[in-house]
Amino acid sequence: MKVFRASSLYKLIGESKKKSESLSDTAKTEIRSTVKEDLFTFKSFIGNQYTAKGNLLEEMAIELSGKMRFKKLFKHTGRVSNDLITGECDVLEGRTIYDTKCTWDIGTHPFFADEAIDKVKKAGYDVQMQAYMWLYDCDVAHVDFWLFPCPIELTKDWDDREQLIDLVDRIDIRERLTTVTINRDESVIQKIKEKIPHCQAYYEKLYAERSKGSIAA
Numbered sequence: 001m002k003v004f005r006a007s008s009l010y011k012l013i014g015e016s017k018k019k020s021e022s023l024s025d026t027a028k029t030e031i032r033s034t035v036k037e038d039l040f041t042f043k044s045f046i047g048n049q050y051t052a053k054g055n056l057l058e059e060m061a062i063e064l065s066g067k068m069r070f071k072k073l074f075k076h077t078g079r080v081s082n083d084l085i086t087g088e089c090d091v092l093e094g095r096t097i098y099d100t101k102c103t104w105d106i107g108t109h110p111f112f113a114d115e116a117i118d119k120v121k122k123a124g125y126d127v128q129m130q131a132y133m134w135l136y137d138c139d140v141a142h143v144d145f146w147l148f149p150c151p152i153e154l155t156k157d158w159d160d161r162e163q164l165i166d167l168v169d170r171i172d173i174r175e176r177l178t179t180v181t182i183n184r185d186e187s188v189i190q191k192i193k194e195k196i197p198h199c200q201a202y203y204e205k206l207y208a209e210r211s212k213g214s215i216a217a
Contacts, residue, residue, distance in 0.1 A: 002203045004034070004196060006087030006131035010124025013188075013195040022198040031199055035206045049154050054102040056154070061100035061146045062091055068177060073098060080135040084196040089132045089141075097132050097141040099125065102148060105164055106171075109147040109178070116145055116178045125180075130188040139184050147176040 004012060011030040016023055023031075036042050047055075059075065066073030071093070079088040091098035103109040110116035120126050120143055129141035150164040168176070 001083065001200050002034070002038075002207075003081050003084060003086045004199060006085055006128045006135070007124070008034070009085065009131050009192060009196075010127040012199050013127065013191050022195075023202055027195075027199060028202065031203050032206060035203060035210070038207065039210055049156075050104045052154055053104060053148075053150060056151055057102045057146070057148050058090070058100060060148065061102055061144065062098070064146065064173070064177070065091070065098055065100055065142075065144045068174075082135065084200070085131050085135065085192065087128070087132050087135050089136060092136055092138075095138045095140070097129065097136065097138050098144060099129065099132075099141060100144045100146060101125075102146050104150070106147065106167060109176070110145050111175075111178060113178070116143075116180045119145070120180045120182070126182055127188060127192075129182045130185055131192060133184045134189045134192070141182045143180045143182065145178045145180075147171070 008030055012023075012027045014024040014026055016025070016027075033044060037044075062073050062075055073091045073093060076089055076092040079086055081087075089097045090100055110119045125143050129143065132138065133141055147168055149166075149168045150159075150161075152161065152165065155161055155164060
């Protein structure tokens with residue numbers, strides 16, 4: 001059976017506008033994209049300069065997330081799966097998860113608490129963290145938004161490097177971290193448990209339609 005990535009779950013567990021259907025239009029669209037990826041190894045999104053910044057500065061973000069808490073945090077390696085979902089958190093410390101996000105610039109960084117919560121919900125990080133907490137048997141997750149000067153090699157000729165590098169560097173490092181804390185919510189986890197079997201069934205239907213053969217594991 002297909003297991004779904006924790007990062008995609010927020011698109012899968014919403015309620016359908018049609019009471020007769022178990023999956024929302026958003027869920028169906030996401031599952032169709034997943035089937036295409038599995039059938040043809042096609043990736044609709046392969047990254048951009050914004051994701052590249054996050055990847056390049058991830059270790060720095062993890063290190064500073066630890067220092068801000070007087071801890072020494074390390075990147076977690078090792079994907080965890082069950083019969084429904086799969087995921088790999090950034091940092092695992094006891095029964096606590098830390099997830100770091102590096103924002104692109106001052107404009108996109110959530111300096112305010114409500115802005116950070118909105119960003120978490122819009123990107124689906126809240127559901128992703130619930131999935132991680134289920135997979136890793138944790139109680140709480142912290143999403144750390146970090147604002148770092150942009151590495152010059154990631155900027156384009158038309159980018160304003162004063163805005164992306166110098167202005168950011170002038171802000172105290174302690175002011176460039178915004179954290180959203182997410183406590184384990186069994187109701188969200190239960191919703192994942194209820195919705196994903198329907199997603200798996202739809203995935204299998206679509207995969208069989210195109211492959212005319214056995215269903216991919």
